Amino acid sequence: MASTEIPDIVIGRLPVYLRALSLMAAAGQEITSSHELGEKLGISSAQIRKDLSHFGEFGKQGTGYRISHLQDQLRRILKVDREWPVALIGIGDVGQALVRYGGFRNRGFRIVAAFDADPAKVGQPIGDLTIQDVATLPEVVREQNVQIAMIAAPAKVAQDVADLCVKGGVRAILNYAPINLAVPEGVRVQYTDPVTHLQRMTYYLV
Amino acid sequence: MASTEIPDIVIGRLPVYLRALSLMAAAGQEITSSHELGEKLGISSAQIRKDLSHFGEFGKQGTGYRISHLQDQLRRILKVDREWPVALIGIGDVGQALVRYGGFRNRGFRIVAAFDADPAKVGQPIGDLTIQDVATLPEVVREQNVQIAMIAAPAKVAQDVADLCVKGGVRAILNYAPINLAVPEGVRVQYTDPVTHLQRMTYYLV
DNA sequence: TAGATTGTTAATCGATTAACAATC
DNA sequence: TAGATTGTTAATCGATTAACAATC
Numbered sequence A, B: 001m002a003s004t005e006i007p008d009i010v011i012g013r014l015p016v017y018l019r020a021l022s023l024m025a026a027a028g029q030e031i032t033s034s035h036e037l038g039e040k041l042g043i044s045s046a047q048i049r050k051d052l053s054h055f056g057e058f059g060k061q062g063t064g065y066r067i068s069h070l071q072d073q074l075r076r077i078l079k080v081d082r083e084w085p086v087a088l089i090g091i092g093d094v095g096q097a098l099v100r101y102g103g104f105r106n107r108g109f110r111i112v113a114a115f116d117a118d119p120a121k122v123g124q125p126i127g128d129l130t131i132q133d134v135a136t137l138p139e140v141v142r143e144q145n146v147q148i149a150m151i152a153a154p155a156k157v158a159q160d161v162a163d164l165c166v167k168g169g170v171r172a173i174l175n176y177a178p179i180n181l182a183v184p185e186g187v188r189v190q191y192t193d194p195v196t197h198l199q200r201m202t203y204y205l206v
Numbered sequence C, D: 001t002a003g004a005t006t007g008t009t010a011a012t013c014g015a016t017t018a019a020c021a022a023t024c
Helices: A008-026 A035-039 A045-053 A069-080 A093-100 A134-143 A155-167 A194-203 B007-028 B036-041 B043-051 B067-078 B093-100 B134-143 B155-167 B194-202
Strands: A084-089 A109-116 A129-133 A148-151 A172-175 A188-191 B086-088 B109-116 B130-131 B148-151 B173-176 B188-191
Touching: A008 A035, A008 A069, A008 B194, A035 A045, A035 A172, A045 A188, A069 A172, A084 A093, A084 A134, A084 A155, A084 B007, A084 B134, A084 B194, A093 B173, A109 B130, A129 A134, A134 A155, A148 B194, A155 A172, A155 B155, A155 B194, A172 B194, A188 B194, A194 B007, A194 B086, A194 B173, A194 B188, B007 B036, B007 B043, B007 B067, B036 B130, B086 B134, B086 B155, B109 B134, B130 B134, B134 B155, B148 B155
Parallel strands: A084 A109, A084 A148, A109 A129, A148 A172, A172 A188, B086 B109, B086 B148, B109 B130, B148 B173, B173 B188
Antiparallel strands: none
8 A cells, every 4th residue: 555644753764764774784684574673773563564554565475675675665755765955054063064974975965055144154165065145045045946954053043044944945944953943834844952852861860 | 640651752842842941031931821832832732731731730720831930840850950961972073063062051961071982082172071082981981970971973883882881871872873772771862863854854845 | 385574454552632620 | 800721631533563364
């Protein structure tokens, strides 16, 4: 079976599956099973099979899944069988780390434009790029058909930056600023904040 | 009411509530309601009230919640009404950004030890700290009673680093390496990987 | 073949929501 | 007071799991 409203929580697990598969593939492994994958990820094998069954039949009874095939399928489903252009806003410590991060390549993304509001930074080179004035963002991302943005700007201006992104046609935002963004329907936001992650664990400490 | 096995998904929302409250407080606001908070976060007001009801009664009928009081309560519940010492392993781009990040203070955390495996880095200053040899980690974190670690080391060695952390008594790990860690029962891991976040959104793009 | 593992169904489990009495 | 909002209950909704026929 396939289609008809896949739960978002299922979509959220697919990148995790894909990452685990890539690790296995890198180690030279060719076949895996829902049981093995579940073991590695702390997820039940039934859940993995159920999740995958939303999209089709990718395994073989008695054998399991050919890793390369399942990777291909997951990449296709997640639409990362291509290279998405990404805009990065805020070239501070986090922004610089993101530019230098080698993990985007081959996983579906490339930073194609970097922005900052600081006149001292605008015009400076960063990696292969030149830092552009954030005021020009809507125009630039629209021209380059950029649908994805990463916001690493200070919290104070993050909402303004998000507004500029939306104005330029961005539909997906990864927000490093520790604030909740208000965006129109149809624009997705993911948050990443080390403190929030840590605070989620302290509850369980003594 | 209180206690008796709070669902982890509820715990996961508390830091988000706390962050939103801090933002309101910073803007000079003194009172809020479950409705307003839910509006800001894209969560139903009923869910917020239900979540809070696991821990006690923090509001007032007809009025809502006094923000400073709810902040205090959430900080107490999450155990971030203190300052947790944190170890950081891997002083590359991400590690450096974390050391310079000002957002830990006042939110419950302080990096008290920085480690790297590179002999050229060991002994170098980073912020207020000196980079230490990762081989000494178990000893050092045990001495300083560090229960929380952030791993920003390369994927290849992240599991080894996690093992050292566990050996030193660490019970909570925030992992920036794009791999799933195997840890013993009782040790919590949170993952943060920009690519995984982005891949979760591309599914919805055209 | 015998053993293993899939894909799927039905049952269970848990989380979210709607509604409202209590009350500030 | 009148209006508003909490805390909580019961109902709904959705996700996870157990189990197994199908079959490699």
